[in-house]
Amino acid sequence: MEIIKVEGLHYSYYNRFPALIDVGLEINKGEKFAIIGSNGSGKSTLLQILAGLLFPSRGSVLFHAHELSEKSLKEKDFLRFFREKVGFVFQDSDIQLFCPTVLDELLFGPLQLGLEKGEALQRADEIMQMLKIENLRERPSYMLSGGEKKRVAIGSVLTMNPEVLLLDEPTSGLDPKTQVFLLELILALNEAGKTIVIATHDLSLVDELQCRVAVLSEEHRIESMGSAEEILRDEDLLLRVNLIHEHVHYHGQTAHTHIHSHYLFHRH
Amino acid sequence: MKNDIPLFLLNTPSSVPPERGGGKVNTSYINKGIESFAGILKEGYTQWESASQKGFFHELDTRVKVVFWLFLIVVISLKKEILPELGIFFTVFSLSLFSRINLVSLYKKIFLLGFFFGFLISLPSSLNVITHGEVLMPVITLSKAYDFLGYYYIPEVIGFTGEGLSVVAMLTLRVINSLSISFLILYTTPFPEIIKALKVLKVPDAFLIIISLTYKYIFIFARIVADMHLAKKSRLAGEVNRVEARNWVAGRIAFIFRKTQLKCDDVFKAMVGRGFAGEIKLYQYQKIAGRDWAVGFFLFTLASLFLWV
Numbered sequence: 230m231e232i233i234k235v236e237g238l239h240y241s242y243y244n245r246f247p248a249l250i251d252v253g254l255e256i257n258k259g260e261k262f263a264i265i266g267s268n269g270s271g272k273s274t275l276l277q278i279l280a281g282l283l284f285p286s287r288g289s290v291l292f293h294a295h296e297l298s299e300k301s302l303k304e305k306d307f308l309r310f311f312r313e314k315v316g317f318v319f320q321d322s323d324i325q326l327f328c329p330t331v332l333d334e335l336l337f338g339p340l341q342l343g344l345e346k347g348e349a350l351q352r353a354d355e356i357m358q359m360l361k362i363e364n365l366r367e368r369p370s371y372m373l374s375g376g377e378k379k380r381v382a383i384g385s386v387l388t389m390n391p392e393v394l395l396l397d398e399p400t401s402g403l404d405p406k407t408q409v410f411l412l413e414l415i416l417a418l419n420e421a422g423k424t425i426v427i428a429t430h431d432l433s434l435v436d437e438l439q440c441r442v443a444v445l446s447e448e449h450r451i452e453s454m455g456s457a458e459e460i461l462r463d464e465d466l467l468l469r470v471n472l473i474h475e476h477v478h479y480h481g482q483t484a485h486t487h488i489h490s491h492y493l494f495h496r497h
Numbered sequence: 498m499k500n501d502i503p504l505f506l507l508n509t510p511s512s513v514p515p516e517r518g519g520g521k522v523n524t525s526y527i528n529k530g531i532e533s534f535a536g537i538l539k540e541g542y543t544q545w546e547s548a549s550q551k552g553f554f555h556e557l558d559t560r561v562k563v564v565f566w567l568f569l570i571v572v573i574s575l576k577k578e579i580l581p582e583l584g585i586f587f588t589v590f591s592l593s594l595f596s597r598i599n600l601v602s603l604y605k606k607i608f609l610l611g612f613f614f615g616f617l618i619s620l621p622s623s624l625n626v627i628t629h630g631e632v633l634m635p636v637i638t639l640s641k642a643y644d645f646l647g648y649y650y651i652p653e654v655i656g657f658t659g660e661g662l663s664v665v666a667m668l669t670l671r672v673i674n675s676l677s678i679s680f681l682i683l684y685t686t687p688f689p690e691i692i693k694a695l696k697v698l699k700v701p702d703a704f705l706i707i708i709s710l711t712y713k714y715i716f717i718f719a720r721i722v723a724d725m726h727l728a729k730k731s732r733l734a735g736e737v738n739r740v741e742a743r744n745w746v747a748g749r750i751a752f753i754f755r756k757t758q759l760k761c762d763d764v765f766k767a768m769v770g771r772g773f774a775g776e777i778k779l780y781q782y783q784k785i786a787g788r789d790w791a792v793g794f795f796l797f798t799l800a801s802l803f804l805w806v
Binding site: 243245246277280281282283303304305308309312313316317319321323324325327328329337338341342343351352355356358359371385386387389390392417418421422423 | 501502503504505506507508509520521535538539542543546721724725727728729730731732733734735736745748749752755
């Protein structure tokens with residue numbers, strides 16, 4: 230069942246710099262979907278449009294067959310429905326955490342949705358337990374490490390129990406242990422029925438998630454779409470969109486040049 | 498991990514969209530915040546884009562432009578007649594035309610600011626209670642004139658005088674001319690170049706680096722604040738009352754303050770890491786080219802001519 234549909238989408242910043250050109254895609258319920266592309270290709274912009282935070286200059290975005298627009302998101306019932314269904318985790322956790330303490334962060338969403346305080350508190354406790362952040366309960370967000378902030382940012386969205394999770398560069402800047410934790414969390418949430426959409430240029434994440442992939446080119450268009458396996462096998466495509474590169478490389482004492490990606494060749 | 502998923506997350510609420518309508522939600526403070534900070538970023542890009550194009554004034558050495566700018570401002574302030582001010586106006590207009598700047602966007606800003614900060618502010622001074630002279634446009638007629646012991650006199654008919662209106666025209670033209678030359682420089686010179694060119698006026702390097710850092714961080718923080726508004730918007734499912742909105746804005750101001758302090762520490766560490774030891778040395782300009790001397794001489798001669806007109 231199709232949950233998100235994007236058709237002929239164009240977006241430009243300040244009406245000057247094109248960020249997305251003629252983008253079209255569909256995301257199904259319960260699916261894992263990745264938008265990949267090099268820096269500046271428009272991944273985060275596309276994700277923000279799917280979250281109803283930016284609005285396309287041309288084209289349309291449908292959520293459960295309802296058009297997402299500035300007008301529709303001003304309607305009380307639809308706004309509540311949409312925000313309850315779609316959770317967005319920003320790349321920079323700092324900007325997402327705006328409440329005095331971690332507990333307030335986790336309570337903000339459910340209280341917005343009109344949940345009773347008791348139920349909201351129970352949700353917050355369960356999420357803290359799942360994310361192993363119970364010890365941070367009363368801590369202000371500026372006193373957290375990068376990994377802790379990411380957990381709290383994800384928790385602040387999960388307490389709203391969204392149907393779709395949009396994650397912008399979820400593993401960026403995290404230590405390997407937190408990355409693994411996050412990967413397992415994403416897989417578990419997907420198994421629990423959540424639709425996962427990520428924007429990333431981390432090819433190993435795409436491989437681990439084995440999701441459907443849309444590749445954005447540096448010209449801000451959808452260059453290709455397919456399964457993780459199909460996309461990751463296509464070296465020409467990955468070279469063309471600047472996700473892998475060719476450089477001098479050492480093996481022991483021997484230097485040679487070959488196409489290089491830490492994921493494709495070294496699997497680390 | 499799978500076993501740790503709370504039960505409520507496994508319980509998917511109905512996916513049936515609501516009936517449309519249900520009243521409107523007012524989140525204007527969020528949208529206004531996003532728009533205004535996006536406006537700051539857009540203004541920066543517009544200035545940079547316009548300044549990076551090719552044109553007569555664009556290609557002139559920035560030091561010549563900056564000195565000419567200050568000299569013309571002095572000339573504008575010294576002149577007390579309308580004719581030379583009009584001459585200056587048309588000179589700057591021609592320079593903008595030769596520089597192929599978008600004249601509509603440039604003069605829209607100039608006239609708007611000139612109207613508020615020149616015309617409206619100086620208009621009351623053209624009343625005969627301030628500037629004496631022949632009343633051309635009566636406004637109020639009092640029952641009698643008032644004389645305060647010879648110190649101050651309020652005439653029976655209060656109105657705009659011819660002399661007063663010519664002073665208003667003068668002041669408005671001065672403001673418009675000062676804005677025109679300032680905007681011409683801004684539209685034809687990247688901001689960092691203007692800062693560096695201030696070196697010719699012997700502005701200390703430390704001061705220049707503070708101005709350029711400030712300018713840069715306005716954009717960095719504008720982006721952060723715009724993103725914070727987006728993050729808030731992504732979790733807003735309904736109306737927010739005014740008190741909550743004010744609290745949030747206050748909280749964000751505190752956050753930006755903390756972030757500024759942290760950034761300040763980082764920048765200082767980065768400077769130390771690159772050899773900073775208390776003294777700032779900026780890159781020295783090359784010599785001014787012959788063409789720039791010639792154009793500079795022409796511009797200064799032209800501006801000096803207005804002193805004698």
